[in-house]
Structures are given as structure tokens and as C-alpha cells.
Amino acid sequence: MENSGSIFDRALIALDHIDRRIIYLFVLFSLTIPLVKGIKLDPAPFETANSFFETIATFDKSKGKIALIASDWGPNTKAENQAQMEVAIEHLMREKIPFALTSLSVFSKPFLEKIPNKIANRLNEEGGPYTWKYGVDWVNIGYRPNGSIMIQSLAKSKDLKKFWIADAKSTPLKNIKMLEDVRTIKDIGLLLEFTGSVGAFDAWVEYFSVDGYKPKFLHGCTSITIPEARTYMASGQLDGLHEGLAGSAYYEKLLSNSYPDREIGQAWKMNTGLAFAQAIIICFILLGNTRIILNSISNLIGNSLKIFTTDND
Amino acid sequence: MTETKTSKFITISLFGALILMSLLSLGYFSSQPISRQLKGWEIFIGGIATLAIYSFLVKENPVYRFFEHLYIGIATGITVVLGFKTFLWPKFFKPLLGFSVQTFPDGSIYQPYNNYILLYLLPMCLGLLYYCILTKRYAWLAQIAIGFSLGASGGLAFKGFFNQVIPQLVDSFKSFHISFADLSSISLYPFKLPAPVFQAFSNFVFMTVLLSSFFYFFFTFKREEGGVVERFSTTGRWMMMGCFGAFFGTTIMARMSLLVERIQFFIDEWVPTVFSGVIS
Numbered sequence: 001m002e003n004s005g006s007i008f009d010r011a012l013i014a015l016d017h018i019d020r021r022i023i024y025l026f027v028l029f030s031l032t033i034p035l036v037k038g039i040k041l042d043p044a045p046f047e048t049a050n051s052f053f054e055t056i057a058t059f060d061k062s063k064g065k066i067a068l069i070a071s072d073w074g075p076n077t078k079a080e081n082q083a084q085m086e087v088a089i090e091h092l093m094r095e096k097i098p099f100a101l102t103s104l105s106v107f108s109k110p111f112l113e114k115i116p117n118k119i120a121n122r123l124n125e126e127g128g129p130y131t132w133k134y135g136v137d138w139v140n141i142g143y144r145p146n147g148s149i150m151i152q153s154l155a156k157s158k159d160l161k162k163f164w165i166a167d168a169k170s171t172p173l174k175n176i177k178m179l180e181d182v183r184t185i186k187d188i189g190l191l192l193e194f195t196g197s198v199g200a201f202d203a204w205v206e207y208f209s210v211d212g213y214k215p216k217f218l219h220g221c222t223s224i225t226i227p228e229a230r231t232y233m234a235s236g237q238l239d240g241l242h243e244g245l246a247g248s249a250y251y252e253k254l255l256s257n258s259y260p261d262r263e264i265g266q267a268w269k270m271n272t273g274l275a276f277a278q279a280i281i282i283c284f285i286l287l288g289n290t291r292i293i294l295n296s297i298s299n300l301i302g303n304s305l306k307i308f309t310t311d312n313d
Numbered sequence: 314m315t316e317t318k319t320s321k322f323i324t325i326s327l328f329g330a331l332i333l334m335s336l337l338s339l340g341y342f343s344s345q346p347i348s349r350q351l352k353g354w355e356i357f358i359g360g361i362a363t364l365a366i367y368s369f370l371v372k373e374n375p376v377y378r379f380f381e382h383l384y385i386g387i388a389t390g391i392t393v394v395l396g397f398k399t400f401l402w403p404k405f406f407k408p409l410l411g412f413s414v415q416t417f418p419d420g421s422i423y424q425p426y427n428n429y430i431l432l433y434l435l436p437m438c439l440g441l442l443y444y445c446i447l448t449k450r451y452a453w454l455a456q457i458a459i460g461f462s463l464g465a466s467g468g469l470a471f472k473g474f475f476n477q478v479i480p481q482l483v484d485s486f487k488s489f490h491i492s493f494a495d496l497s498s499i500s501l502y503p504f505k506l507p508a509p510v511f512q513a514f515s516n517f518v519f520m521t522v523l524l525s526s527f528f529y530f531f532f533t534f535k536r537e538e539g540g541v542v543e544r545f546s547t548t549g550r551w552m553m554m555g556c557f558g559a560f561f562g563t564t565i566m567a568r569m570s571l572l573v574e575r576i577q578f579f580i581d582e583w584v585p586t587v588f589s590g591v592i593s
Contacts, residue, residue, distance in 0.1 A: 079574030206473030223567035235484035245570045
């Protein structure tokens with residue numbers, strides 16, 4: 001029965017019984033080929049990423065003002081959060097904005113060390129007149145337990161150096177040059193928070209402020225939490241947003257426009273692979289729905305013909 | 314029968330490939346300096362674990378199940394160790410036992426022993442009351458600890474709620490007023506709208522979605538079938554369906570991002586590391 005009919009009919013029947021593993025293979029190849037070939041499609045523009053970029057570019061660089069990066073992610077959201085944090089750190093470094101890194105997630109510890117070092121090495125290799133150094137351009141405060149209670153205490157602290165005491169390598173913060181003039185939360189001009197956890201993000205929104213002062217807030221979220229993060233953007237609680245991998249790919253483009261000599265990072269390439277895979281998924285969705293619609297039409301025609309022939313009889 | 318044979322074949326092939334690659338890599342890594350050996354093994358095991366977990370997409374198999382159990386075991390173990398290492402030890406036992414009396418490399422003491430630290434024992438005893446829940450006779454003691462936690466969390470949540478939700482609530486009151494002071498225009502291909510008109514329209518859509526979604530959850534009075542309220546709440550349901558669709562779309566995007574990162578790892582790290590061992 002299945003072998004009868006035109007090639008078109010047989011193709012439709014084959015489509016009905018397509019093995020899910022064939023679809024997986026299509027997705028796998030569509031993701032892999034752009035990465036291997038190094039294909040780069042232009043990323044879609046994001047208003048939220050533009051705001052993120054503008055906020056860093058217009059940061060008040062007066063003495064004693066720093067940015068604080070809360071890296072509340074681990075290997076489970078590395079795919080999106082790492083790319084976001086890399087481009088943001090690169091921008092901070094290029095703008096020569098000193099920053100401190102901390103985390104509410106213990107699994108983020110290795111990234112607090114690795115990412116700024118990697119970016120600083122890359123920038124230093126570009127051979128410009130400026131050399132980025134630990135302690136001058138950034139400091140790694142490390143993992144701090146106790147979540148929201150820690151954030152509250154940090155916000156209320158009268159002396160951040162006494163609160164943090166030492167960096168991740170137990171170097172006393174009084175010996176860190178970039179923190180010389182840093183005293184309270186009011187010296188933190190910018191908070192950048194990267195996470196896939198809505199809870200961690202909420203904790204910073206809820207508790208990182210004191211009466212009459214709240215630093216500018218930038219956020220990097222995973223794709224799943226975009227709809228929730230957008231609410232904060234609309235209400236003005238956020239000054240900029242990185243939306244998943246696509247957001248960081250567009251940020252790479254913004255950075256490349258401002259610094260044409262920079263090397264293109266991973267986010268742009270990975271986003272191209274993502275675009276190909278999503279195109280394949282959309283094709284399969286359309287194909288599946290077309291098949292269902294065609295089936296319904298042919299059933300409808302078949303039923304009408306049956307009624308017609310029965311009436312004639 | 315054929316199905317079982319195929320399953321066995323897949324399992325044996327996977328295990329065979331795993332053992333062969335392990336042997337080849339073992340030979341190569343052992344000739345490297347210790348830091349490179351460790352890095353090599355880290356990358357190698359990471360790749361094998363990824364392949365094993367993804368093998369579920371082909372078919373459920375013992376290799377997948379082994380790595381799944383391995384993952385659960387490691388995750389449980391690491392949580393216990395990290396809980397002690399990153400919280401109990403540095404925040405409680407270390408200062409209490411006097412190990413935090415440390416000198417910096419420059420010779421200064423940053424934290425001398427403070428007798429008030431002994432007060433930590435009080436909240437610790439309170440926390441330990443949680444374990445009374447395991448006995449029938451003293452389970453009531455756990456209520457004290459639970460009550461304390463609930464009170465503290467409630468107080469924290471109260472402050473957090475205001476900081477988090479009030480700005481969103483205030484932002485929900487959007488104006489439909491069209492002010493022509495702003496003469497810029499927004500392009501909505503093929504149309505071009507004056508910015509204030511677009512803003513007013515955008516606010517109208519926002520308020521419709523917000524109110525209709527509210528109405529869907531309004532169960533305090535009987536709705537007439539086919540009535541205005543009923544229709545408005547149905548609109549809200551459709552709006553929420555659209556929202557769920559957006560959530561589902563972003564979920565797919567996140568899952569694909571995870572896959573693309575793993576593929577990137579294979580291309581950039583795993584294949585060069587493992588095949589350098591195989592080739593050499």
C-alpha cells in the first residue's frame with residue numbers, strides 16, 4: 001500500500017514516519033558546519049544591547065568609581081553567560097573602567113579567575129600603549145556565600161575593603177591599588193550581573209541598594225529567562241540587557257565597530273551556528289504542519305467525493 | 314530480537330571505542346608534563362561524558378545510564394563537600410577554632426581571635442534543632458527553628474518585594490495621551506508613524522494585554538457565557554498562549570546554545586587533544 005501512488009505521495013508518507021534521529025542529525029550538521037567553516041552571519045540588532053553598550057561607554061570614570069561584576073553562573077549556563085561576560089569585560093577593559101568580580105555561585109570560581117586573565121592577555125597582545133594588570137584594572141573578590149544576606153550586608157557596608165577583607169588569593173584589599181578610594185556602595189557606579197538563575201538576579205535587584213542610591217544595573221541572562229528580564233528593562237530597573245547568545249553576538253559587532261582591530265570572539269561564530277539550527281527547526285515545523293494541512297485537505301476531498309458518489313447511487 | 318541485537322551492538326561499539334581511545338590517550342598523556350596530563354584528562358573525560366549523555370538521543374543504553382548515575386553521584390558529593398568547604402569551615406569552624414587568626418604576607422594580622430565568636434554556637438544549636446524532626450518525641454523542637462527561618466525569610470521577602478515589584482507596578486500605568494511636542498517618527502515598514510502615536514498605540518496594546526490577562530484570573534463573580542467579561546478573559550487566555558509560545562521559543566534557543574557550546578568544545582579542544590594522542 002505504502003509503495004503505491006506518486007513519488008509525492010510516497011515522500012509525504014515517508015515524512016509521516018521520519019525517524020527523529022534524522023532530525024537530530026540535521027540539527028547537528030546545521031550547527032557544526034558554520035563552526036567548522038567559520039561562517040559568520042551578521043547578528044540581529046538588539047536595542048537592549050545598545051543600551052548596555054551606551055551605559056558602559058558613558059560610565060563616570062572619576063577617581064574611586066568602579067564597576068562590580070556578579071558572575072552568578074556555572075558550567076550549566078556557560079554557553080551563554082561566558083560569552084556575555086567576556087564581551088562585557090572586554091568593553092570595561094577597553095574603556096579602562098576598573099572592576100571587581102564576585103559570585104554567589106561557587107561553581108563560578110574558576111571563571112572569575114580565567115575570563116579576565118584571558119581578555120587581558122588578548123588585549124595586551126594587541127600591542128597598544130596600555131598594559132592591563134591585575135590589581136590595577138580588576139580584582140577578583142571570589143565566591144561569597146549567603147546570597148541575599150551577603151548582598152544586603154555589602155550594600156550597607158561602611159567600608160567595602162573591611163567587608164571583603166581579602167581577594168580570592170588572600171591578598172589584603174588594602175594593598176590593591178584600584179580600591180584605594182573605594183569606600184561604600186556609592187563608589188560602585190555600575191553593577192553587571194550575569195546569571196541563568198532568576199533567583200540570583202532577583203536577589204541583586206531586591207537588595208543591592210541603599211536609601212537614595214542604586215548603581216546602574218546591567219544584566220546578562222540566558223535565553224530562557226529573556227521574557228522575565230525584559231519586564232525589568234521596561235520598568236527601568238535595568239539599564240541594559242544581554243539577551244542570550246544572540247545578544248552577546250550583537251555586542252561583539254558593536255565592539256568591532258568601535259575597535260576595528262579587535263579579534264572576533266566566539267559568540268558571533270556560535271550565534272551563526274545557532275541561526276542555522278533554528279532555521280532547520282523552523283523548516284521541520286513548517287514541513288510537519290504542511291503535511292498535516294495537506295492530509296486534512298485530502299481527507300476533506302475524499303469525504304466530499306464519497307458523499308457525492310453515495311448521493312448519485 | 315533484532316532490536317536487542319542492535320542495542321547490544323551499539324553498547325559494545327560505544328564501550329569498545331571508549332576503551333580504545335582511553336588506551337591511546339593514556340599512552341600519549343603519560344609522556345606529557347603533569348600539568349598537561351591533567352588538562353588532557355580533563356578535556357578527554359569531559360568529551361566522553363558529553364558523548365555518553367548525548368548517546369541517549371540514539372537510544373537509551375548502559376553507557377548513558379552509567380554516566381547519568383555518575384553525574385548524580387558526583388553532584389551530590391560535590392554539594393556536601395562544597396557546603397563544608399565554602400561555608401561551614403570558613404564562616405563557622407575556622408573562626409571558632411581560631412584558625413582564622415592569620416597574618417598577611419606583609420606580617421599584619423587581619424583578624425585576631427574574638428571571644429564573641431563563641432556566640433555563633435547559639436544559632437548553630439538553633440539550626441541543629443531542625444534534625445529533631447527525625448524523632449517523633451522531639452519533632453516539636455524543629456518547629457522553633459522552622460518558625461525562626463520563616464520569620465527571617467518573610468522579613469527579607471517583604472523588603473525585596475517592594476524593591477522588585479513596586480517599580481513594575483508603577484510602570485504598568487501607561488498613558489494613552491498623544492503629545493505632538495515630539496515630532497520624530499518611527500518606521501514600521503511600509504508605514505511611518507509619528508513617535509507619539511506609536512507610543513500611545515504601544516501603551517494601548519500593553520494595557521489591553523495586562524487587563525485581559527488579569528480578567529482571566531478573576532473568579533470572584535459569575536461570568537455570563539458570551540458576555541463582554543467572558544470574551545475579554547478569553548482574549549487574556551490567547552495573550553497568555555502567545556506568551557507561553559515566546560517562553561517555549563526562548564527555551565529552544567537556550568537548549569541549542571548548550572549544544573553549540575558543546576560542539577565548539579569538541580572542535581576547539583577535544584578533537585585536537587585526543588587526536589594528538591591518537592596520531593602520535
